[in-house]
Amino acid sequence: MLLELVPGTPIRYCEFPYWLSAAGWLGRMQGYFARHSTLLEKCDFLLRHDEHFFHSVAEKAARSVFERSPELARRLAPVLSEYDRVVKILASPFTTLVHGSYGAGQVLADSGVEPPRLCPIDWEFAGVGPALYDLGVLVDGFKTPRLDELLDTYRREATAHGVPVPDNDMMKRVIRCCRLHRVMHHLSRCTERNYPDTAVSSLMDMSDQLSKVVL
Numbered sequence: 001m002l003l004e005l006v007p008g009t010p011i012r013y014c015e016f017p018y019w020l021s022a023a024g025w026l027g028r029m030q031g032y033f034a035r036h037s038t039l040l041e042k043c044d045f046l047l048r049h050d051e052h053f054f055h056s057v058a059e060k061a062a063r064s065v066f067e068r069s070p071e072l073a074r075r076l077a078p079v080l081s082e083y084d085r086v087v088k089i090l091a092s093p094f095t096t097l098v099h100g101s102y103g104a105g106q107v108l109a110d111s112g113v114e115p116p117r118l119c120p121i122d123w124e125f126a127g128v129g130p131a132l133y134d135l136g137v138l139v140d141g142f143k144t145p146r147l148d149e150l151l152d153t154y155r156r157e158a159t160a161h162g163v164p165v166p167d168n169d170m171m172k173r174v175i176r177c178c179r180l181h182r183v184m185h186h187l188s189r190c191t192e193r194n195y196p197d198t199a200v201s202s203l204m205d206m207s208d209q210l211s212k213v214v215l
Helices: 016-035 037-041 051-068 070-081 083-090 132-138 146-160 168-188 197-214
Strands: 095-098 107-110 117-120 127-130
Touching (some): 016 037, 016 095, 016 107, 016 117, 016 146, 051 070, 051 168, 051 197, 070 083, 070 197, 083 168, 127 132
Antiparallel strands (some): 095 127, 107 117
């Protein structure tokens, strides 16, 4: 085990250029592991973010929501009945290392060095999966024009390092699917972690809204 004391500030508290740097870092990292896929094949401890994985999260969400409220479970059922379409989009044939939770709280920026160093932390959800999964987590909540800046920065670095990247419209569709999956992930834990009713209701609203633009 290797432990490192990492100085830095989560990029959620940093200026927007640090977010752009995080998008570029992601593209470079994915390119490295795409070129060295044998390294990932040897790591059987990594999660496999494949069709089975995405379906299993949705199934657990259905059980967890039912335990909280059969009425909410009935509301979720139409989304889950079409969820295979989301899974088909997410389970890209091109896979690489994914952080699994590459959000603004898990990427530290050390501005004390030049150029500033970025260090993702909390790799417990790391796995092998679709390249755009982590990007979807990072850009969640952004809208045009900053969303397009993030996507363009990622595209530039990813393609330069051998990662195939679809056009921005398709990227945005995949990102919406990633958001819906993350909602399912949170719903899958709503009973186990005793989420307050307001949080569960908010997640259900998000699933309804996302399903309308994804399914």
